[in-house]
Amino acid sequence: MLLRAGDIGVLLAGGGIVVALAVFAWGGGRGDTVVIRAAGQVVETAALTHPQRFAVDGPLGTTRIEIEPGRARVAADPSPRQLCVKQGWLTQSGQAALCLPNQVSLEIRGHASAYDTLGY
Amino acid sequence: MTHSAIELPVTADDRRIARLAALAIGLTLAEAAIPSPIPGVKPGLANIVVLLVLLQHGWRAAVWVSGLRVLAGSLLLGSLFAPGFWLSAAGALASLAVLALARHLPARAFGPVSLSVLAAWGHIGGQLALAGAWLLPGAALIKLLPVFAAAALVFGAVNGVIVARLLAVPEADRRTPP
Numbered sequence: 001m002l003l004r005a006g007d008i009g010v011l012l013a014g015g016g017i018v019v020a021l022a023v024f025a026w027g028g029g030r031g032d033t034v035v036i037r038a039a040g041q042v043v044e045t046a047a048l049t050h051p052q053r054f055a056v057d058g059p060l061g062t063t064r065i066e067i068e069p070g071r072a073r074v075a076a077d078p079s080p081r082q083l084c085v086k087q088g089w090l091t092q093s094g095q096a097a098l099c100l101p102n103q104v105s106l107e108i109r110g111h112a113s114a115y116d117t118l119g120y
Numbered sequence: 121m122t123h124s125a126i127e128l129p130v131t132a133d134d135r136r137i138a139r140l141a142a143l144a145i146g147l148t149l150a151e152a153a154i155p156s157p158i159p160g161v162k163p164g165l166a167n168i169v170v171l172l173v174l175l176q177h178g179w180r181a182a183v184w185v186s187g188l189r190v191l192a193g194s195l196l197l198g199s200l201f202a203p204g205f206w207l208s209a210a211g212a213l214a215s216l217a218v219l220a221l222a223r224h225l226p227a228r229a230f231g232p233v234s235l236s237v238l239a240a241w242g243h244i245g246g247q248l249a250l251a252g253a254w255l256l257p258g259a260a261l262i263k264l265l266p267v268f269a270a271a272a273l274v275f276g277a278v279n280g281v282i283v284a285r286l287l288a289v290p291e292a293d294r295r296t297p298p
Contacts, residue, residue, distance in 0.1 A: 002281055002285065004230060004234075011233070014273045018269045021265050021269050
């Protein structure tokens, strides 16, 4: 008999340990707040706890930001290339979506910041 | 004319350990030729021999085979006393320590697969502990831990099944002519 009862237990426990290690090592850094800036000034700081919507005005028009529990995105933006909209939902601490033409940015913050500062 | 040659008495045990260690060294060399996507992720084929020796000839013989394997394998690969040698030695030591405890598990429930998986984790644990303390202090290794643990689980299980298959072969068929 190749596999005995305890072997299956060891393999299952091993799989559990691998998954736990993966969550521990890679899962950290989920953000819990979002910082919205317009022209470099912070216009809004919100917790990622309940659904919210913000509209921020920039030189080209209005950027609409959507917040859901645990994630946030730029829902609509007047920028010509739509880069910040195409980034989709942001969840991890340190992630940011920049709508440069409209001078609006969206940044996720967590308990532990992955970087001290980022220059764009 | 005087006899100056010193004859060391060689027991049957010594010959057997030498033969099995040679087998393990051969597997180590063959394995070194296999390209690996991540340094450190290796099948650990020599552990098949160590585990077989443990189950058939006891822990002391397994220590000898494992020690000779690490020493002679690194001699042949040209990495004696290089960082890789110390990592290998730390892994082998930790693996043997784990096996020393794990071999007392009830054999009815825990077969070679359990021993192999636990030994593989001991191996990777010893290597990472030394690497973390000496070569790469810092948090970077934490990110690699799941990769190494998963590789040890898979390769340990595969090696364990191979050992179980080899042990299932009747003794008479297994013995190769000297």
